[in-house]
Amino acid sequence: MxxxxxxxxxxxxxxxxxxxxxxxxxxxxxxxxxxxxxxxxxxxxxxxxxxxxxxxxxxxxxxxxxxxxxxxxxxxxxxxxxxxxxxxxxxxxxxxxxxxxxxxxxxxxxxxxxxxxxxxxxxxxxxxxxxxxxxxxxxLDDFQKFIKTRPIKKVAYFIWRKPWMVVGKDTFINYLLELNHFENVYKHKGRYPEIDLENLRSEGGGPEVVFLSSEPYPFKEDHAFEIARYVQNGKTVFVDGELFSWYGSRLTKSFEYFKDLHQRLKDNS
Incomplete structure (x- = not known):
């Protein structure tokens, strides 16, 4: 034994x-x-x-x-x-x-x-x-060199609708957001807090970008429009939830995806 x-x-x-x-x-x-x-x-x-x-x-x-x-x-x-x-x-x-x-x-x-x-x-x-x-x-080492000079962006990461829920502190997703120089405006809240869209613009100074995760809730374009009017400049971006939340061997795919995401945000800024 x-x-x-x-x-x-x-x-x-x-x-x-x-x-x-x-x-x-x-x-x-x-x-x-x-x-x-x-x-x-x-x-x-x-x-x-x-x-x-x-x-x-x-x-x-x-x-x-x-x-x-x-x-x-x-x-x-x-x-x-x-x-x-x-x-x-x-x-x-x-x-x-x-x-x-x-x-x-x-x-x-x-x-x-x-x-x-x-x-x-x-x-x-x-x-x-x-x-x-x-x-x-x-x-990871390669990505840390890539991200070193990237500016910090304020973000909110949505995972659910009815009720609206976002990622908060003490989560693996929040850890990866920070690694990406994304400042989570809900990092002072619980792990997966329910929120009111009416307060989104004022939370943590307001997010510059809202991420809509592909899981566990399957967000669509109409949900993006629903949220956009509560966001500074109305910027919403769909992201691959698996690459932000799955650990293990999935991480071998995450860092190239993160680089592409930063390029998307730069091109759309």
Missing amino acids: VEYRDQLQRTIRLAQTPKRIISLVPSQTELLYDLGLENEVMGITKFCVHPSHFRSTKNIVGGTKQVKLDKIIALAPDIILCNKEENTKEMVAELETIAPVHVSDIANIDDCIEMIQQYGTLFDRRTEASNIVQKIAFD
Whole structure:
């Protein structure tokens, strides 16, 4: 029996390298695939959209907040992968009666790298994990040089409608906004506060740009028009929510996207 620790410093005991994995976190499901663990993944959530063929080849065991325990039991997992934000504490406790549970906790890129390395160790994919980590580290260093002289822009990042909700402090998205020299006008609020559009223009001095994320709410053009009249110069920009919120191997695509985004903003200024 070998002991490991997850990112909440909880002890996980495994008799051998897990061969039957259930992932209840979309970004971590993608990471498993990129680590070469497609055959070991037994179950995923309905929100695990990458890689796309998993939707038809893997067992769907529910969502990120509610799962079907009977389906998970039937799959006889060796380990279940969760995340502190995506899954509930109560869910983790229930799942631990079925199999060992690894819980990730991601606030920044260092946490992402730690999780990837933990997976490399847990699943005997150290070389694959190291390659992904090196790619992220290289891209991050290159991006930091790119962003160094870029001016700071005030932004608001919308994630929901009815009620209107934005990203606040202590979130991975806010961390990536700051990395991009985007000052979140709601950084003094809770993690995902509900807001009133009437107050948008005055919040934090008012955003210069409003980002409308592609997930979890599918914003459309009419929503952009709805918000634009409350924004300085009416500037709203659609952004790829996965590249602002997914961690793991998705980060290998994020930094080039961020460069393109800055160029879009510059061209439209």
